[in-house]
Amino acid sequence: MILIKDAFVNGKRQDILIEGNKIKKIGEVKKEEIENAEIIDGKNKIAIPGLINTHTHIPMTLFRGVADDLPLMEWLNNYIWPMEAKLNEEIVYWGTLLGCIEMVRSGTTTFNDMYFFLEGIAKAVDESGMRAVLAYGMIDLFDEEKREKEIKNAEKYINYINSLNNSRIMPALGPHAPYTCSKELLMEVNSLAKKYNVPIHIHMNETLDEIKMVKEKTGMEPFVYLNSFGFFDGVRVITAHCVHLTDEEIKIMKEKNINVSHNPISNLKLASGIAPIPKLLNEGINITLGTDGCGSNNNLNLFEEIKVSAILHKGVNLNPTVVKAETAFNFATKNGAKALNIKAGEIKEGYLADIVLINLDKPYLYPKENIMSHLVYAFNGFVDDVIIDGNIVMRDGKILTVDEEKVYEKAEEMYEILRS
Ligand SMILES: CSC[C@H]1O[C@@H](n2cnc3c(O)ncnc32)[C@H](O)[C@@H]1O
Numbered sequence: 001m002i003l004i005k006d007a008f009v010n011g012k013r014q015d016i017l018i019e020g021n022k023i024k025k026i027g028e029v030k031k032e033e034i035e036n037a038e039i040i041d042g043k044n045k046i047a048i049p050g051l052i053n054t055h056t057h058i059p060m061t062l063f064r065g066v067a068d069d070l071p072l073m074e075w076l077n078n079y080i081w082p083m084e085a086k087l088n089e090e091i092v093y094w095g096t097l098l099g100c101i102e103m104v105r106s107g108t109t110t111f112n113d114m115y116f117f118l119e120g121i122a123k124a125v126d127e128s129g130m131r132a133v134l135a136y137g138m139i140d141l142f143d144e145e146k147r148e149k150e151i152k153n154a155e156k157y158i159n160y161i162n163s164l165n166n167s168r169i170m171p172a173l174g175p176h177a178p179y180t181c182s183k184e185l186l187m188e189v190n191s192l193a194k195k196y197n198v199p200i201h202i203h204m205n206e207t208l209d210e211i212k213m214v215k216e217k218t219g220m221e222p223f224v225y226l227n228s229f230g231f232f233d234g235v236r237v238i239t240a241h242c243v244h245l246t247d248e249e250i251k252i253m254k255e256k257n258i259n260v261s262h263n264p265i266s267n268l269k270l271a272s273g274i275a276p277i278p279k280l281l282n283e284g285i286n287i288t289l290g291t292d293g294c295g296s297n298n299n300l301n302l303f304e305e306i307k308v309s310a311i312l313h314k315g316v317n318l319n320p321t322v323v324k325a326e327t328a329f330n331f332a333t334k335n336g337a338k339a340l341n342i343k344a345g346e347i348k349e350g351y352l353a354d355i356v357l358i359n360l361d362k363p364y365l366y367p368k369e370n371i372m373s374h375l376v377y378a379f380n381g382f383v384d385d386v387i388i389d390g391n392i393v394m395r396d397g398k399i400l401t402v403d404e405e406k407v408y409e410k411a412e413e414m415y416e417i418l419r420s
């Protein structure tokens with residue numbers, strides 16, 4: 001049992017009692033209700049739900065700063081993919097641990113990832129104590145032999161993740177994008193998602209160039225094309241980016257209940273464009289937030305994404321009311337939980353105990369009113385305590401699950417291999 005005593009939660013001072021991996025009670029907890037509970041003093045701290053990052057390539061922490069100031073296709077073809085050819089389980093494992101440390105330190109408790117070498121990723125996630133949805137990233141480049149290999153790999157990894165029997169680590173399918181995956185592969189992904197009851201995580205409509213490629217090949221915009229062969233039918237889909245969309249595509253997204261992972265910083269840095277979030281919100285589409293990988297962001301601090309999503313759309317729409325503070329905060333909490341189908345993203349009795357505490361004694365969090373505003377517009381993301389699945393992962397700024405110094409040392413070592 002864990003008791004968070006006297007924290008500021010859901011608008012008032014109260015206690016939070018955690019039993020197992022769930023929140024048992026919120027309110028006043030009496031001595032008789034707790035046996036051997038670990039007590040965390042919440043005085044002067046605010047408790048918020050752990051943040052949910054819905055689009056990452058976590059081992060790409062090791063690609064931070066290696067190829068800046070480039071457009072997507074040049075970035076991928078000339079820098080990222082050649083370096084990714086050197087990856088192995090060990091490199092990915094240490095890169096993932098580095099990413100987990102960064103996310104925990106900035107208040108993220110769950111992430112939705114697409115990458116290669118999932119055994120290394122899953123091992124690191126398990127050790128770090130984080131919650132994650134892991135998809136093997138599939139690319140067949142329209143080649144039949146590659147397609148068969150990718151489908152086998154994807155199925156193998158779903159079975160592998162399931163075999164871990166760890167409720168914090170869930171499988172998904174990750175076809176990279178319509179410009180790198182054939183129709184046959186995408187149709188097989190739809191069948192596998194139904195067979196294993198797993199979500200699909202895919203890049204959609206990130207740049208004008210890729211949309212042009214899909215239109216030249218199929219005569220249709222990407223969402224229209226995928227919808228034409230039932231890709232969105234009967235499955236849960238999280239689509240990253242969604243920057244350039246036609247009205248017809250937005251209609252499909254609404255009809256098919258598609259979840260959007262909005263990645264404003266990656267989109268700005270790669271000069272891909274700005275997603276029409278206010279328009280999607282008006283249609284009732286579920287908007288969540290993702291950082292994307294560290295090669296294009298260049299960090300995993302979701303608080304930055306919250307702030308940018310709240311201010312960017314005001315600026316481009318010349319309207320300060322379009323994405324309000326609480327709306328942006330919900331992108332990173334409630335909405336992310338909905339997309340990933342987990343009972344998290346809110347501090348409520350019966351919900352998963354994924355809780356973050358922030359010490360309010362910081363110059364940028366005074367005066368201590370309008371806390372939601374501070375979290376969105378003023379906070380830098382450095383949190384103090386993190387509980388995931390009912391376990392204390394960070395306490396008073398110290399990560400308890402991994403040896404941080406060793407990870408930093410290994411990250412440098414792995415980077416040397418990648419750049420050699
Ligand atoms: C198939 S695993 C994931 C694959 O995606 C690459 N990637 C990283 N960021 C982006 C992005 O913004 N758009 C498209 N692809 C991206 C990553 O390097 C892996 O190769």
Ligand SMILES: [Zn+2]
Pocket residue numbers: 055056057203240292293
């Ligand atoms: Zn991505």
